Amino acid sequence: MPIRMRPTALLLSAVLTVGGLTGCSAVAEILADCEGSEGRVRELESLAILDSRPEGATSPSRYKDVEAGCWADSGDVTVYAQRTYAFPGTRAEVLRHYRTAAGRDGWKAPSKPVPQSTPGQAEGLCFTRTEGGKTALLSVFFLTAEDFSYEDYTPGPEFDSGAGYRLDITSDVPGTFTACEDTF
Structure with missing residues (x-):
């Protein structure tokens, strides 16, 4: 016996198929956004x-x-x-080091300084650098046990004294970042 489909069932089938394919296409586009970024990552x-x-x-x-x-x-x-580091000294020593090192390396501090942290908030630094028309942000920030818990990591004894901190360089793919104000 031949299978008969009603026109509404056929229409519904076509809509679901096209919708599914469109959804898959959108997912593929989202996943493909990082394609071609390998060179910038290496930089x-x-x-x-x-x-x-x-x-x-x-x-x-x-x-x-x-x-x-x-x-x-x-x-x-x-x-x-x-890059993540453990340092046996103080946070002030870490910040002093990176103010000097970043300046020597061509990183610029924001014209509007990042506000001083209040107790209970992480303190840090942010700099920008533009090369070849692309801007990157450099953030220096201190890590807490909570930060490590998001990474499913229990800090070892190297973090028992002093400061654990991370250097983080980010750039959007067009390289149009321009300011640190939204970083902290």
Whole structure:
């Protein structure tokens, strides 16, 4: 017996198929946003500031290397490179080191300084640098046990005294970031 389809069932089937394909196409576009960003990721990953650290700072075993990549969210595509350090000294020493190192490396502090932190908030620094018409942001910020918990990591003894901190360089794929004000 041949299968007969009613016109409304056929129409509904066509709508669901097209809708499904359109949805898949949209998902594919979102996933494809990072395509072609590998070169920019390598550029950020190779910046010398990521290897700059105050004397005595170490890279914990889980964070020995620079972590770099690309992520896309709601049409915004961002490339990043970051490095995590443990330092036995004070936060003030870390901040002093990076103010000097970033300036020597061509990073610029914002014209409107990032407000001083209040108790209970992380303090940090932010700088910008433009090369080849592309701007990147460099953030220096201190890590808390809560920050590590998001990474499913329990800090080792290297974080028992002093300051754990991260250097984070980000750039949107067009390279149009211009200010630190929204970073902290």
